[in-house]
Amino acid sequence: MDESASDKSPKVSKYPFLREHAAGISFLLVVLLLIGFFLYTTVSWMWDEQRLPLSKMVIQGDLHHVTTEDVQHSLAKLGHLGTFMSQDVDSLQQAMLTIPWVAHASIRKQWPDTINVFLTEYHAEAIWNGNELLNKQGQIFNGDIGQLQGSRVKLYGPKGTNEQVLELWEQINPEFHQLGLNISSVVLNERGAWQIILGNGVRLELGKDALHERIARFISLYKQLGTKADKVSYVDLRYDTGAAVGWLSDEESKQES
Known part of the structure; x- marks a missing residue:
């Protein structure tokens, strides 16, 4: 075969698909670039604090x-x-x-x-340790006590006893209300002993044990005191039976009146 003849044979393209669809591919690339640019400008606008602020x-x-x-x-x-x-x-x-x-x-x-x-x-159910507040569930929060409207019971106790002290107050408060008495404070000290201060200033010493039995004993005693109840300073119920009653002096009684 003549070598010169072989050199003149037509050449076949290696990428016939690209040559046939070049225009379509170019158009597709332009569309993709436009879409990308549109997305970029849209996101930039939505995140621009000057154009889309929270005002x-x-x-x-x-x-x-x-x-x-x-x-x-x-x-x-x-x-x-x-x-x-x-x-x-x-x-x-x-x-x-x-x-x-x-x-x-x-x-x-x-x-x-x-x-x-x-x-x-929050709804303030009680004042806790003088400078914090308790809600109905016994959770502590730091609302301004000066903003409270009306009075709240004052509860005191060691760290972590807030729910326990509130629960006792909620249990016994109705019993005192039936006597026309208001509980001003409930105190649980570091030794686990309980004390109640009534709105009229009477202090109840309850100790550590048999709290509800001792409270029932006080209620029975209070009903028997009649008019003498106004002269009571404190009632010590830390006994198996009975109670020790401390009386106001005549001068203190007059001041209370």
């Missing part, structure tokens, strides 16, 4: 102690709020829970720039 706040809930200023101060601790898309709801919720009177917080973002804040306050 409105709606506070809801049956609130008696928490103020708008409390919420604003709590949010200020976050530094600054992000955009509608970037701001984390959990961090907003945790910020709300740092407000002393807040028991529960629910946060919702409303398009395009609003934070909806729903708050539930």
Whole structure:
């Protein structure tokens, strides 16, 4: 075979598919680039604090102690709020829970720039150790005692006994109310002994054991005292039977009156 003839034979392309569909592939690449650019600009816009800030706040809930200023101060601790898309709801919720009177917080973002804040306050059932508060479940919280409306029983006890002391007060309080007596304080000391202070100033020493039996003994005694009950200073019930009664002096009795 002539070598020159073989050199003149037509050449076959290695990429016939690319040559035939070059225009379509180019168009597809352009479309993908446009889509990518659109997504990039959209995400950038949604995360731009200047274009999509969280600028409105709606506070809801049956609130008696928490103020708008409390919420604003709590949010200020976050530094600054992000955009509608970037701001984390959990961090907003945790910020709300740092407000002393807040028991529960629910946060919702409303398009395009609003934070909806729903708050539930603690209800103060008692004052604990003079400077803290207890709710109905015996949980300690640090609400401002000066904001309380009306009086609260004062409970005292070692660390970790808050639920125990509250439970005893809840059990015995109705019994004293039936006598027209108000419990001012319930004290559990470090040795595990109990003491009750009534609203009229009478002090009950109950000791460690048989608390309910000793309280029943006091109630029976109080009913027998009649008008003399106004002159009682203290009642010591730390006996198997009976009680020791301390009396106010005539001068102290007059001052009490």
